[in-house]
Amino acid sequence: MSVKKSNIKDISKVTGLSVSTISRVLNGKAKQYRISEKTQEIVFKVAEELDYVPNQVARNLKLGKTKTIALIVPSLSNPFFANMAAQVSIELQKTGYITLISDSNENEEIEREELTQIVSRNVDGILISPCGNYGDHIDRVRSLGIPLVCFDRYYANLEIPYVSTDNFWGASEGARYLVEHGHKRIACIQGSKQSVPNEVRRKGFEEVMKQKGISDFTVTGSEFTVQNGYTETLLLLQKLVKPTAIFSFSNTIALGCIKALKEFDLRIPEDISLLTFDNHPYLDYLSVPLTSIAQPVNDICKIAIKLLFSLINKEELSTNQVLLRPKIILRKSVNSIS
Amino acid sequence: MSVKKSNIKDISKVTGLSVSTISRVLNGKAKQYRISEKTQEIVFKVAEELDYVPNQVARNLKLGKTKTIALIVPSLSNPFFANMAAQVSIELQKTGYITLISDSNENEEIEREELTQIVSRNVDGILISPCGNYGDHIDRVRSLGIPLVCFDRYYANLEIPYVSTDNFWGASEGARYLVEHGHKRIACIQGSKQSVPNEVRRKGFEEVMKQKGISDFTVTGSEFTVQNGYTETLLLLQKLVKPTAIFSFSNTIALGCIKALKEFDLRIPEDISLLTFDNHPYLDYLSVPLTSIAQPVNDICKIAIKLLFSLINKEELSTNQVLLRPKIILRKSVNSIS
DNA sequence: CAAAACAGAACAATCGTTTGTTCTGTTAGA
């Protein structure tokens, strides 16, 4: 029943040729080492017959390359990162690479452990959306000479290449959009303060509030979760004077908002407007289609991969810190008020 | 800048001990090979100092084990599989395993290639939700002695262990639920006919139609996609006599239904009822919360992993083909009609 | 015709571990 996998030695035994010759033929180095056509044919034929597939583990040990990229995200169940993972996996597939995946569960400790695991597996490169405040473990990996690119989340103070959304611009645009629609009492519900994108968004938002001379705004919240959106919205609704618009910093937070608003029988956008970061196919089908600031997920992935491969190939990077502008997708959750 | 990773030889050089001794200490086999306490201390200390992490690739080559599990799904961007992936990744993490992920993109050819890649990497086990009609490539992997478990989708005719939803029961219950709410014209929109779950669901549905003496039903559609749901719903709405209820076989299909219904200004459930397979956090927030047949994703993952580890540990399996009952989550998309 | 040149393939070291076996002292027993 259990047919053992065949290896290069099996081919050697069957053909009577040495393993080195076989290896060379199979790696297309026949010309270079002047191996005869006839020998090549034999090798290919027998390899085929034996259903030979090179043992990558052995190959990797010798070559120091694994044709493997690791992807570390804070939460695979978050559609945003799931999409990233899908993209990356499919993109890497095309180049013969395979993807190791790790969900750090927004836990820096786990992230550290997984990173160690991954490094010990000699991956050729790492794509990571780190979840913590400190990047020392990441920087150590980089100083080990392992190509690494951050995406979405990053460390502004470290010299680690990253690709992310221009969150300042996005948040500014979002804030302006609200203000220009007449909103003067705006509540922002943010995510994790440990996350650079969150901080940048907050700054962008606050900057516009200042520019526009709006003082009646709040920034609350602490996590990129439905629960956080729900809780913070409930708190907002307890206030005597309610905000006219909520600016949510993630799709998950927005869901929480919707839930809370529904419980209070408040309509979007008639009673309160809602603008959120992150796009998702579902947004079109919600009770009220949400106007959202769509991050260029595709481009972020593609560029992150491109940078990573540049590092792997030891090419010079012209830029290694990239910010891409998001796009505001207008739906129906923001009302014009006078 | 680039500090090289240290290996067991470096420790050997620093301590003056042989690599075998160091390996034994580090693997907790000191007692067994009577290595003195003092020597152990030295080894641990130096290993720590050198920031030593064993090279898994070398270890794997020697041991034939990689502490790696591969997960192959038809589409990571489908929330259903993304959730699976998140679950699996986190679950495996706990046992020191790491997850290789592959998105076959509903393409059997890609699935084959990825499978080859994965096998060549000596993974310890494979979890797969196969996307094709034929399981020969899967069976070949199994006959290679590589532990493999199918989940969600499987091959009923092959002796490959699987864990899935009791789709017959789920579809029957769903169908009964509709009939008992007075529906007599029911349109079923199915997904891929290549998928066993789809076929089983269809049979469950048709069985109930027969039992209940309902002849005015249809089964159409061909893909688990939004587009398919959209198209098929549009077609249904062209008919002179429209169905009173639509039974969608996936969350993606349901989204397509909603889109089409919206375009026709039809309300759910007043004008037409909608029942769907798959649950998702978003379903609660849709314009009308969808009543759904929730697959026990968590349990499927846990059991699939359990089976896989049984295979890995060469334990006897009492059962290796498991079907778990889904749960109908009542929301508001199905109307009672008289 | 001897030596050089070359074609064609084998040899052997290596990657970083693990592990069965062997080696070297010291201690205990007779």
Added chain:
DNA sequence: TCTAACAGAACAAACGATTGTTCTGTTTTG
């Protein structure tokens, strides 16, 4: 005092590939 027993550690062969080097004939050249 001699040997057996044992503690403590080193040796060396794998695992399956890759690759610089060497080997063996045959052909070409002067």
